[in-house]
Amino acid sequence: MKRYILKRMLLSIIILFFVAMLIFGIMRVIPTSFVEKKAMERAQMPGSRSYTEWIRILNEQFGMSGNVITGFFNWLGKVIQGDFGDSWKFTIPVTRKFAQVIWDSFWLGFITMILRVIIGIPLGILSARKQYSKTDYAVTVFALIGISLPTFFFATLLKLLFSVQLGWLDLFGKVGRDYLTLGTWGQALDVAKHYIMPVLTLTIVSVGDLMRYTRTNMLEVLNSDFIRTARAKGLPERTVIYRHAFRNTLIPVVTLLGYTLPSLFGGAMITETLFQIPGIGYTSYQAMLEGDIPFTMFYLMFMAVLTLLGTLLADILYAVVDPRVRIE
Amino acid sequence: MKRKAKNEGYISARESHRISRENRRVTSAMERARERRNVPPQEYASQMKNPDSIVEFDDLHTYFFTDIGTVKAVDGVSFSIPRGKTVGVVGESGCGKSVTSLSLMQLVQRPQGQIVSGAIRFDSEDGVVDIAKMPTEAMRRIRGKQISMVFQEPMTSLNPVFRIGMQVDEVIALHNHALSAEAVKQRTVEMLEMVGIANSQGVYRMYPHELSGGMRQRVMIAMALALSPRLIIADEPTTALDVTIQAQILDLLRHLKDQINSSIMLITHDLGVIAEMADYVVVMYSGRVVEKGTVHDVFKNPSHPYTIGLLNSKPALNREVSRLYSIPGKVPNPINMPDYCYFRDRCEMKTDQCICQYPPEYWISDTHTVNCYRYAPAGREDEPHA
Numbered sequence: 166m167k168r169y170i171l172k173r174m175l176l177s178i179i180i181l182f183f184v185a186m187l188i189f190g191i192m193r194v195i196p197t198s199f200v201e202k203k204a205m206e207r208a209q210m211p212g213s214r215s216y217t218e219w220i221r222i223l224n225e226q227f228g229m230s231g232n233v234i235t236g237f238f239n240w241l242g243k244v245i246q247g248d249f250g251d252s253w254k255f256t257i258p259v260t261r262k263f264a265q266v267i268w269d270s271f272w273l274g275f276i277t278m279i280l281r282v283i284i285g286i287p288l289g290i291l292s293a294r295k296q297y298s299k300t301d302y303a304v305t306v307f308a309l310i311g312i313s314l315p316t317f318f319f320a321t322l323l324k325l326l327f328s329v330q331l332g333w334l335d336l337f338g339k340v341g342r343d344y345l346t347l348g349t350w351g352q353a354l355d356v357a358k359h360y361i362m363p364v365l366t367l368t369i370v371s372v373g374d375l376m377r378y379t380r381t382n383m384l385e386v387l388n389s390d391f392i393r394t395a396r397a398k399g400l401p402e403r404t405v406i407y408r409h410a411f412r413n414t415l416i417p418v419v420t421l422l423g424y425t426l427p428s429l430f431g432g433a434m435i436t437e438t439l440f441q442i443p444g445i446g447y448t449s450y451q452a453m454l455e456g457d458i459p460f461t462m463f464y465l466m467f468m469a470v471l472t473l474l475g476t477l478l479a480d481i482l483y484a485v486v487d488p489r490v491r492i493e
Numbered sequence: 494m495k496r497k498a499k500n501e502g503y504i505s506a507r508e509s510h511r512i513s514r515e516n517r518r519v520t521s522a523m524e525r526a527r528e529r530r531n532v533p534p535q536e537y538a539s540q541m542k543n544p545d546s547i548v549e550f551d552d553l554h555t556y557f558f559t560d561i562g563t564v565k566a567v568d569g570v571s572f573s574i575p576r577g578k579t580v581g582v583v584g585e586s587g588c589g590k591s592v593t594s595l596s597l598m599q600l601v602q603r604p605q606g607q608i609v610s611g612a613i614r615f616d617s618e619d620g621v622v623d624i625a626k627m628p629t630e631a632m633r634r635i636r637g638k639q640i641s642m643v644f645q646e647p648m649t650s651l652n653p654v655f656r657i658g659m660q661v662d663e664v665i666a667l668h669n670h671a672l673s674a675e676a677v678k679q680r681t682v683e684m685l686e687m688v689g690i691a692n693s694q695g696v697y698r699m700y701p702h703e704l705s706g707g708m709r710q711r712v713m714i715a716m717a718l719a720l721s722p723r724l725i726i727a728d729e730p731t732t733a734l735d736v737t738i739q740a741q742i743l744d745l746l747r748h749l750k751d752q753i754n755s756s757i758m759l760i761t762h763d764l765g766v767i768a769e770m771a772d773y774v775v776v777m778y779s780g781r782v783v784e785k786g787t788v789h790d791v792f793k794n795p796s797h798p799y800t801i802g803l804l805n806s807k808p809a810l811n812r813e814v815s816r817l818y819s820i821p822g823k824v825p826n827p828i829n830m831p832d833y834c835y836f837r838d839r840c841e842m843k844t845d846q847c848i849c850q851y852p853p854e855y856w857i858s859d860t861h862t863v864n865c866y867r868y869a870p871a872g873r874e875d876e877p878h879a
């Protein structure tokens with residue numbers, strides 16, 4: 166087990182190296198260039214140097230003078246020493262900007278995931294147990310609506326209902342206008358209140374796939390021979406479903422959950438933008454638009470690390486829930 | 494006309510929709526009745542016709558309500574299983590033998606599969622009950638404890654995520670609340686030894702995937718016999734196993750049956766197994782019993798043309814044939830059964846009488862009956878034996 170994890174880690178480093186190279190290459194060749202934009206701005210100032218001169222100076226300043234390969238290895242050399250550089254757009258160290266914005270996204274993602282699990286899995290089981298019944302159809306329609314309609318649609322509906330019609334919640338923002346006058350407890354409550362609509366939006370759009378996935382797997386398990394054996398033993402239906410069937414349904418579901426690890430930190434760009442929550446999704450989107458290479462590199466590398474960890478976690482969990490799988 | 498022929502066997506979407514709505518109406522009413530709680534036992538109490546029987550199937554009908562029509566998987570089956578005897582049920586795939594046994598356990602795939610009418614009288618520990626009328630809640634107490642089942646597929650019949658020990662413990666503990674965990678485990682290990690598993694302590698802690706098919710079937714048998722049930726249903730227990738293991742498993746079943754003095758309902762399509770194991774034979778075809786009698790009756794004097802065909806299609810060592818006999822034709826479509834003898838279109842011995850309705854049961858001897866007009870007593874053809 167230890168050896169396996171170590172091996173996977175080493176493999177991950179190689180994968181990360183190539184991922185980094187690829188992303189860096191793409192970032193350098195996309196038409197959005199931070200340097201060009203800056204040079205254009207500076208050149209337009211009265212009495213300024215020419216555009217080409219500014220390009221040369223700025224390229225020097227931002228370490229873009231060499232070609233892509235040397236640029237990449239320069240970046241890599243610093244990263245290995247733990248230095249991700251300063252964000253060009255935000256003009257503070259990348260890691261500091263990241264630390265400022267990640268937690269909002271994390272809490273949004275984390276609460277959403279918990280809700281997703283506690284709503285999606287039981288509904289999936291219910292719908293499988295009562296296949297083709299009214300309950301099943303209702304749950305399926307609900308899930309499909311969630312899967313197919315876009316985030317902004319639900320966000321707008323929720324805003325219309327809770328902010329405009331009922332006036333219970335603020336339209337957007339992370340804190341209310343009297344945030345600073347509140348005590349610690351009050352501040353936490355205020356933030357929580359502002360989280361309600363984004364979390365609801367994210368849950369509605371993501372609960373459907375887990376529910377459908379659980380339903381499909383549960384149906385398959387319920388039709389298997391060992392469930393018939395369990396019933397033939399005289400076990401109550403509750404035990405048959407929640408002990409014998411559920412443990413088997415868990416196998417694919419746990420893997421799916423392992424893969425969602427990156428999405429916990431990945432942020433939700435559209436939702437964060439709609440509710441103006443300064444999370445990582447929103448921030449990284451801005452950074453990418455401006456061609457902020459250090460920040461984008463850091464963010465995408467972070468996602469790559471999480472994806473690799475997520476797959477490793479899924480594989481380990483797979484072995485935990487399924488005794489037939491042995492990790493060697 | 495040509496088009497119609499092409500579309501035979503297909504139904505329109507509207508028709509299918511109508512059928513499935515109708516089905517849902519019928520099955521949900523049955524499901525509700527089945528799921529009732531606290532049903533007074535008098536409601537499903539019954540009386541045995543023959544006190545020597547452990548189980549009596551009486552005109553059992555089990556139907557599957559599918560979207561393309563109602564499949565009469567079991568259509569009027571009557572036979573009984575005497576106490577302490579082995580009854581073999583034979584017939585080709587899809588003839589309803591498994592569904593008959595699943596009806597007895599109330600394990601027919603619900604909600605599509607339902608016992609529609611008829612009775613299954615079972616002499617339980619608390620008096621005679623009619624399983625066809627029993628709610629699931631009450632049935633649960635019979636399953637595993639008084640009637641247990643060994644399934645056809647040992648490879649998939651054990652839950653892959655639980656240890657063998659836990660799975661056997663479970664059934665023992667379930668029906669013996671008073672037993673301590675230690676005693677349950679001891680009983681499990683004892684059972685594993687009884688079915689001939691040498692390393693019983695080791696196997697106790699293993700997962701099903703660590704065992705071979707034969708070993709798994711032994712575990713299934715250990716599980717089925719753990720509570721000394723009155724009846725063991727063995728649904729093709731050896732079909733998935735190779736021949737040497739088959740013999741061992743059958744020997745095992747026979748010995749254990751004598752030890753705990755229970756009856757066996759043995760379902761198989763292997764006539765050799767029947768000849769070796771069974772005291773009585775029931776031959777089924779298309780959801781009906783066509784012939785029944787003692788092993789001696791059926792093997793020495795096969796009377797229904799289907800049984801004769803079945804025995805002829807068995808390979809024999811001392812006979813030299815260039816091609817193994819097979820019954821011509823195919824099984825009729827289970828959705829639209831004809832109302833004459835189901836075997837008529839394949840029968841090589843059909844007579845003029847065969848154009849009329851399904852033949853009644855005729856007695857050939859005291860123990861041997863057959864549903865075929867060839868045995869109709871001369872002069873009173875349409876009068877079935879009471």
